Amino acid sequence: MFRGALWLLAGRGYVGRGLSTRSGGSTPDWTEKVSEIKKKIQSALPGGPWDPLYDTSHLPPEHSDVVIVGGGVLGLSVAYWLKRLEKPRGAIKVLVVDRDHTYSQASTGLSVGGIRQQFSLPENIQLSLFSVDFLRNINEYLAVVDDPPLDVQFNPSGYLLLASEKGAAIMESNVKVQRQEGAKVCLMSPEQLQNKFPWINTDGVALASYGFITSSSRMQTSSGKEMTLKRIHEVHVKMDHSLEYQPVECALVINAAGAWSGQVAELAGIGKGPPGTLEGTKLPVEPRKRYVYFWHCPEGPGLETPFMADTSGAYFRREGLGHNYLGGCSPTEEEEPDPGNLEVDHDFFQDKVWPHLAHRVPAFQSLKVRSAWAGYYDYNTFDQNGVVGPHPLVVNMYFATGFSGHGLQQAPAVGRAVAEMVLEGQFQTINLSSLLFSRFYLGEKVEERNII
Numbered sequence: 001m002f003r004g005a006l007w008l009l010a011g012r013g014y015v016g017r018g019l020s021t022r023s024g025g026s027t028p029d030w031t032e033k034v035s036e037i038k039k040k041i042q043s044a045l046p047g048g049p050w051d052p053l054y055d056t057s058h059l060p061p062e063h064s065d066v067v068i069v070g071g072g073v074l075g076l077s078v079a080y081w082l083k084r085l086e087k088p089r090g091a092i093k094v095l096v097v098d099r100d101h102t103y104s105q106a107s108t109g110l111s112v113g114g115i116r117q118q119f120s121l122p123e124n125i126q127l128s129l130f131s132v133d134f135l136r137n138i139n140e141y142l143a144v145v146d147d148p149p150l151d152v153q154f155n156p157s158g159y160l161l162l163a164s165e166k167g168a169a170i171m172e173s174n175v176k177v178q179r180q181e182g183a184k185v186c187l188m189s190p191e192q193l194q195n196k197f198p199w200i201n202t203d204g205v206a207l208a209s210y211g212f213i214t215s216s217s218r219m220q221t222s223s224g225k226e227m228t229l230k231r232i233h234e235v236h237v238k239m240d241h242s243l244e245y246q247p248v249e250c251a252l253v254i255n256a257a258g259a260w261s262g263q264v265a266e267l268a269g270i271g272k273g274p275p276g277t278l279e280g281t282k283l284p285v286e287p288r289k290r291y292v293y294f295w296h297c298p299e300g301p302g303l304e305t306p307f308m309a310d311t312s313g314a315y316f317r318r319e320g321l322g323h324n325y326l327g328g329c330s331p332t333e334e335e336e337p338d339p340g341n342l343e344v345d346h347d348f349f350q351d352k353v354w355p356h357l358a359h360r361v362p363a364f365q366s367l368k369v370r371s372a373w374a375g376y377y378d379y380n381t382f383d384q385n386g387v388v389g390p391h392p393l394v395v396n397m398y399f400a401t402g403f404s405g406h407g408l409q410q411a412p413a414v415g416r417a418v419a420e421m422v423l424e425g426q427f428q429t430i431n432l433s434s435l436l437f438s439r440f441y442l443g444e445k446v447e448e449r450n451i452i
Contacts, residue, residue, distance in 0.1 A: 064095035068254040071098030072108040075256035077415025110375025114307045115409035116159035117183035120174045120449040125181040127410040134412035158212040158306035168207040185211045259287035259376035261401035281441040285402040287339040288379035297367040314356035342374040383445040388435040
């Protein structure tokens with residue numbers, strides 16, 4: 001995987017004129033040219049084998065079939081499935097680029113790391129169900145011959161959502177959909193909740209949901225107006241600690257840049273047209289900062305503790321075996337912090353998180369915060385759901401972004417879906433047509449009631 005900033009070089013052509021990698025000719029055989037130059041230089045130098053004038057191993061290749069922008073879990077999942085599903089083997093060259101090689105600010109590593117099936121959209125439920133299966137059987141997918149079995153420390157302790165009287169009917173409706181899709185979810189009364197989890201204060205809880213884990217080149221508008229299609233021909237990768245940009249010719253670009261995917265889309269000209277048109281429709285994904293707090297509480301809940309989301313929006317889960325916990329709470333629109341940095345607001349925990357936690361779990365009244373950090377949601381301001389598949393006008397840019405906090409848990413299934421669309425031209429296993437980019441232009445929101 002290569003790192004650095006990038007530029008996208010796009011060209012446009014009117015529909016029906018034919019699209020090629022380069023206008024005005026075919027791609028030159030650079031390997032043959034370089035080989036000829038080496039031979040000439042070698043013949044002019046005295047003795048010894050060929051010694052390159054400088055090391056180019058740190059540079060990305062000059063050509064790649066697919067460039068994936070974003071090396072987080074979604075980008076790497078797309079890369080994995082492209083290579084797994086390709087026919088024949090070795091048919092596709094895939095390059096993954098990311099600007100943060102340390103992953104110190106990557107949303108993947110800074111997330112709380114929960115996985116749940118309790119969504120209201122069938123598509124989201126199916127994505128999570130496959131991801132659970134992928135993680136449970138990860139050695140069937142990622143094991144390396146003669147290497148020890150992989151251990152990703154997958155700890156399926158369940159997910160517990162609490163509802164007030166106001167939200168009880170919606171929870172019942174959601175659970176019905178979840179069961180129809182094959183999720184293992186049960187409804188619990190306050191009495192049942194108290195019996196199973198005696199550390200919970202059920203004041204204000206009317207119902208609980210407990211999820212447990214078992215095993216064409218022409219396009220026209222409706223008015224008939226002819227549109228202009230564009231293609232990306234090159235991705236310019238800025239090298240680390242350098243002003244140098246390395247051009248990489250490519251056939252496809254996968255935008256999996258997470259919180260920054262909206263900016264990457266703009267580099268390709270997406271959203272630059274007149275307002276109210278498809279050309280002027282932006283990718284509505286932006287960074288939203290979220291805090292994660294890590295605390296210790298000797299009297300806190302034990303090993304049976306699920307990932308719990310309170311009626312207030314506060315949530316927590318057990319971390320390890322030493323009475324340590326992770327948690328937080330998403331802010332209101334008015335409380336949204338500045339995403340320009342990853343500084344932590346410790347007052348937010350004291351004022352907005354801890355009071356709710358201590359009310360729901362009385363043992364948490366004596367908790368001690370040991371550390372905290374911040375990370376980014378790739379927040380879809382339109383409907384807080386993912387964007388999957390190709391752009392309708394920039395025809396060789398595909399999206400895997402905008403999951404607004406549930407990208408990590410759905411990444412295995414999303415990567416497979418994008419790979420299916422690239423290789424087969426349509427979704428094969430889970431139909432994610434409702435998550436296509438076109439819904440932003442059409443104004444068709446995909447409503448998910450269970451956003452945390």
